[in-house]
Amino acid sequence: xxxxxxxxxxxxxxxxxxxxxxxxxxxxxxxxxxxxxxxxxxxxxxxxxxxxxxxxxxxxxxxxxxxxxxxxxxxxxxxxxxxxxxxxxxxxxxxxxxxxxxxxxxxxxxxxxxxxxxxxxxxxxxxxxxxxxxxxxxxxxxxxxxxxxxxxxxxxxxxxxxxxxxxxxxxxxxxxxxxxxxxxxxxxxxxxxxxxxxxxxxxxxxxxxxxxxxxxxxxxxxxxxxxxxxxxxxxxxxxxxxxxxxxxxxxxxxxxxxxxxxxxxxxxxxxxxxxxxxxxxxxxxxxxxxxxxxxxxxxxxxxxxxxxxxxxxxxxxxxxxxxxxxxxxxxxxxxxxxxxxxxxxxxxxxxxxxxxxxxxxxxxxxxxxxxxxxxxxxxxxxxxxxxxxxxxxxxxxxxxxxxxxxxxxxxxxxxxxxxxxxxxxxxxxxxxxxxxxxxxxxxxxxxxxxxxxxxxxxxxxxxxxxxxxxxxxxxxxxxx
Numbered sequence: 395x396x397x398x399x400x401x402x403x404x405x406x407x408x409x410x411x412x413x414x415x416x417x418x419x420x421x422x423x424x425x426x427x428x429x430x431x432x433x434x435x436x437x438x439x440x441x442x443x444x445x446x447x448x449x450x451x452x453x454x455x456x457x458x459x460x461x462x463x464x465x466x467x468x469x470x471x472x473x474x475x476x477x478x479x480x481x482x483x484x485x486x487x488x489x490x491x492x493x494x495x496x497x498x499x500x501x502x503x504x505x506x507x508x509x510x511x512x513x514x515x516x517x518x519x520x521x522x523x524x525x526x527x528x529x530x531x532x533x534x535x536x537x538x539x540x541x542x543x544x545x546x547x548x549x550x551x552x553x554x555x556x557x558x559x560x561x562x563x564x565x566x567x568x569x570x571x572x573x574x575x576x577x578x579x580x581x582x583x584x585x586x587x588x589x590x591x592x593x594x595x596x597x598x599x600x601x602x603x604x605x606x607x608x609x610x611x612x613x614x615x616x617x618x619x620x621x622x623x624x625x626x627x628x629x630x631x632x633x634x635x636x637x638x639x640x641x642x643x644x645x646x647x648x649x650x651x652x653x654x655x656x657x658x659x660x661x662x663x664x665x666x667x668x669x670x671x672x673x674x675x676x677x678x679x680x681x682x683x684x685x686x687x688x689x690x691x692x693x694x695x696x697x698x699x700x701x702x703x704x705x706x707x708x709x710x711x712x713x714x715x716x717x718x719x720x721x722x723x724x725x726x727x728x729x730x731x732x733x734x735x736x737x738x739x740x741x742x743x744x745x746x747x748x749x750x751x752x753x754x755x756x757x758x759x760x761x762x763x764x765x766x767x768x769x770x771x772x773x774x775x776x777x778x779x780x781x782x783x784x785x786x787x788x789x790x791x792x793x794x795x796x797x798x799x800x801x802x803x804x805x806x807x808x809x810x811x812x813x814x815x816x817x818x819x820x821x822x823x824x825x826x827x828x829x830x831x832x833x834x835x836x837x838x839x840x841x842x843x844x845x846x847x848x849x850x851x852x853x854x855x856x857x858x859x860x861x862x863x864x865x866x867x868x869x870x871x872x873x874x
Contacts, residue, residue: 446483447526447544449475450490454522463491463763481649489614494529495762496612499585501528504576508565518554520562527566532573542566583608590770591755598806599849606851607804607865611759613858616643617650620669620692621661622699622724628655635860637853638834640673641666645859659724664692665760667848667863670833671747671800674846674870678702681744684790685728686735686783689713691720693747694728702745704728707738735783742792750780752801752808756865759850777807784812788821791873797823800868809867810845816871823871845869 452472457463467476467488476484494501505524513521527545530536545566550559569576583605584592595604618641621628629636631654634644643666655661672693675683679701685694688706690713697704698721706728708714714730721728731740735748753772758764784799791797801808817823827844830837839848846868855861 443540444544444547445475446479446487447490447541448548449479450487450494450526451519451522451548453487453491454494454525455519457495457763457766458522460767462761462767463495464761490526490529490534492614492762493533494525495766496614497529497533497582497586498525498762498766499587500577500580500582501525501532503580503585504528504532504569505565507576508568516554517558519552520549520555520558523548523555524562524565527562528569531566531569532577538570542570582612586612586765588765588768591765591768594806595804598804603849603851607849610850610858610862611762611765613759613862615759615862616645616860618643618664618666618669619661620664620696620699621655622659622726628661631655637666639666639670639836640834641669643860657723662692662695662720662724664696665757665864666853667756667866668692668802669696670846670848670866671749671798671868672696672700673832674798674828674868675702675745675747675796678745682741684741684743684746686738686746686748686787686790687750689717691717693749695721695724695726697747698726698728699724705731705740705743707731707733707735707740709734736786738786738790741790743790743795744792745796745798746787746791747798747800748783748787749800749802750783750808752776752780752803753805754802755804756802756848756850756867759862760864773805773807777812780808780812781815784816785819785821788816788823788871788873793822793873795873796826797871797873798868799871800866802864802866804849804865809847810841810843810869813843813845813869813871822874824874826870826872828868828870 449472453463453466456466456470456472461470466472476487479487505528523545527541530541531538542563546559546563549555549562587608592604592608595607599607620641625636625640625642629642632642632644634642637643641664642661650656650663669692675697678697681702683697683702683704685697685704685706687708688694689708689710691706694704694706694717706714706717708717709732711732714732718730731738753768753776754761754764755768780801787797787799799813803809813825817825825844828840828846830840833839833846836848836852839846839852841847846866848863848866850862850865852863853861
């Protein structure tokens with residue numbers, strides 16, 4: 395994140411009624427203190443709500459140091475504190491940290507406008523405490539006084555930030571007073587998107603589409619699921635929306651594992667765009683299919699559910715354990731192989747699906763921490779890996795068989811450029827253009843070359859939470 399420079403200013407401003415807010419609130423719970431946060435100056439018990447916001451600030455600090463949010467919540471140093479919360483309070487943590495990440499640029503700019511000089515390095519966790527407070531004051535449907543009072547209390551309890559307690563109060567109260575004016579002047583698409591990413595998207599898709607993509611990243615997305623059978627029936631049971639691609643979309647409340655059909659293995663969570671690559675292999679019933687870089691296994695499950703004999707290959711034994719557990723729940727089977735895909739020597743297969751490691755910029759709406767973690771240099775490194783894996787994947791397909799290559803990236807270097815380079819190298823493959831009827835009629839997602847390119851701004855809906863797709867590139871090739 396490019397932190398904005400801070401300038402203290404007077405507290406005058408206008409009132410703050412009518413600001414845009416999310417519908418996330420709820421009671422805060424007491425979190426466990428068995429894992430380290432900032433050094434505390436005061437060890438008296440925190441009132442309800444403080445521990446929850448402290449956890450949010452600690453999470454944000456670790457993300458800024460390069461940690462993935464999902465990893466922190468699943469098995470990271472703060473996971474015990476998170477998992478000790480009640481379900482409603484875990485949802486509130488996700489809502490607060492999600493808002494702070496999605497709106498990071500606007501928050502940084504708003505705080506900067508309140509300061510005369512940058513916050514000093516010795517301020518420690520103050521930046522995260524301020525960001526968590528500002529996210530609630532500017533964008534969330536929580537009581538302003540509670541958000542401000544808790545942030546001030548948190549600043550006062552750490553030796554690293556105690557001297558900035560008064561400044562914390564002044565900044566957040568000014569944001570409260572001037573909220574409408576602040577939000578009216580901000581360009582949210584540009585502020586919340588790193589410049590190098592926005593410029594790359596504008597070059598590839600046009601400025602208007604780049605802005606539409608950035609706008610979708612500000613909306614918490616829906617839950618998409620793939621079903622083994624009877625999508626119409628499960629749409630009705632779950633109260634969801636059946637997409638033209640065959641996925642079911644819903645806004646889930648509570649834990650996913652509490653929804654009907656989960657325990658019975660009737661469906662699994664998978665973004666609608668991620669479910670498209672297996673469909674481009676056509677009728678796979680009875681065929682041998684290699685799913686390369688397979689974990690966590692959504693595509694493996696879809697192929698197995700369609701009758702393929704699947705070999706799921708991935709380098710990570712830990713992630714393959716999760717894949718196997720998912721297949722067990724679903725009552726599906728596959729040969730699971732722990733191996734480096736770049737040197738895997740199986741096959742030849744009737745078909746190969748390569749979901750190559752990538753920058754994942756197409757999934758920012760689901761993983762807003764990525765905008766703070768990715769750098770332009772990542773693309774070059776990943777593109778070299780993708781080229782190596784793609785060339786090897788060709789060797790695993792029998793003559794006449796199909797190879798589907800995909801990445802969940804919006805960057806052209808990780809998509810069409812890879813296929814163009816492969817064909818130009820003389821590899822024994824040819825493009826097999828995607829047809830609209832294979833992907834639910836999404837003709838606008840088919841490129842002039844016949845590849846599939848989904849964007850977060852596609853699949854519009856009156857409810858923005860039910861709109862959009864992850865950004866995927868998919869190409870289909872036939873081995874000569």
